[in-house]
Amino acid sequence: MNYKxxxxxxxxxxxxxxxxxxxxxxxxxxxQPPPAAPIPTPTPEPTPTPKKEGEKSELVFLVGTDRHTxxxxxxxxxxxxxxxxxxxxxRARSAAEVDAPHGNLGRGEAIEKAKKSTNTYVILLTLQFDxxxxxxxxxxxxxxxxxxxxxxxxLTGRSYVNANRAGPxxxxxxxxxxxxxxxxxWLKDAGEEAxxxxxxxxxxxxxxxK
Numbered sequence: 016m017n018y019k020x021x022x023x024x025x026x027x028x029x030x031x032x033x034x035x036x037x038x039x040x041x042x043x044x045x046x047q048p049p050p051a052a053p054i055p056t057p058t059p060e061p062t063p064t065p066k067k068e069g070e071k072s073e074l075v076f077l078v079g080t081d082r083h084t085x086x087x088x089x090x091x092x093x094x095x096x097x098x099x100x101x102x103x104x105x106r107a108r109s110a111a112e113v114d115a116p117h118g119n120l121g122r123g124e125a126i127e128k129a130k131k132s133t134n135t136y137v138i139l140l141t142l143q144f145d146x147x148x149x150x151x152x153x154x155x156x157x158x159x160x161x162x163x164x165x166x167x168x169x170l171t172g173r174s175y176v177n178a179n180r181a182g183p184x185x186x187x188x189x190x191x192x193x194x195x196x197x198x199x200x201w202l203k204d205a206g207e208e209a210x211x212x213x214x215x216x217x218x219x220x221x222x223x224x225k
Contacts, residue, residue, distance in 0.1 A: 074111040075135040076213075077128060078102045079120025084141050089154075096199040097140050097156050100206025108210070109219050122159075129161035136169065137161040138213065140206065154198075156205040160213055170216045174205035 078101050080094040102115035120139060129137040141157040153175070160169040 073134055074109075075132070076102075076105050076109075076111050076113045076138060077135050078105070078113065078115045078138045078140065079125060080140045080142070081121055082119040083121065084143050088144070089142050092199055093142055093154070093202050094140070096202040097142060097206040097209075100203035101138065101140060101158070101210045102206075104207040104210035105214070108214055111219070125159075126161055126166045129163055130166040132163045135163050136213075136217075137166075138209075140209070142202070154202070156202065156209060158209045158213070160216075170213060172209060172212050174208045 078098055080098045082089075082091060082094045098115050102113050105111065105113045122139060125137045125139040129135065137160070139159050139161070141159075142154055143157070144154055156174040157171070158173070159171045161167070162169050
């Protein structure tokens with residue numbers, strides 16, 4: 016009996032089985048994907064500090080009047096008119112907060128208030144009759160500005176309250192309006208003029224608000 020063809024067949028069968036076994040093992044192997052790149056951790060943005068509603072301005076003007084000058088001869092309404100004119104003009108032409116407290120403010124108290132504050136310019140208004148002419152319609156408004164912290168004098172000035180003098184006053188009393196009303200308007204205008212000078216000195220002058 017010839018076993019040679021039988022041996023060849025077995026050999027071929029062994030080769031085929033080996034190939035099939037190798038393919039089966041390779042099929043079981045899973046292809047490992049390449050490692051994923053690390054995801055960078057985002058850096059949180061700094062949260063801005065929100066402004067509080069109604070936050071006060073960084074600059075403050077305190078407008079006061081020395082009402083004890085010439086006591087008994089200068090009506091309190093005159094002091095109030097000059098103070099109101101100055102304060103209203105400062106509010107209209109600057110972004111500063113403006114405080115105009117009622118009552119008297121002496122020079123010593125004004126200096127002390129400026130010294131105790133870090134952001135308040137104290138403006139002291141003083142009314143007195145113009146001794147050069149000695150008439151009731153001729154009043155002068157003096158003003159002085161004290162700087163915060165140091166209380167040093169930033170500016171001093173004077174506005175004259177008289178319809179006959181050069182300046183912002185261009186109207187005079189009529190028979191329909193008492194003279195006292197016009198004098199108060201003159202004082203208000205003088206206060207506005209003082210405010211304009213102060214803002215110009217501090218480089219804060221701005222166009223009038225509409």
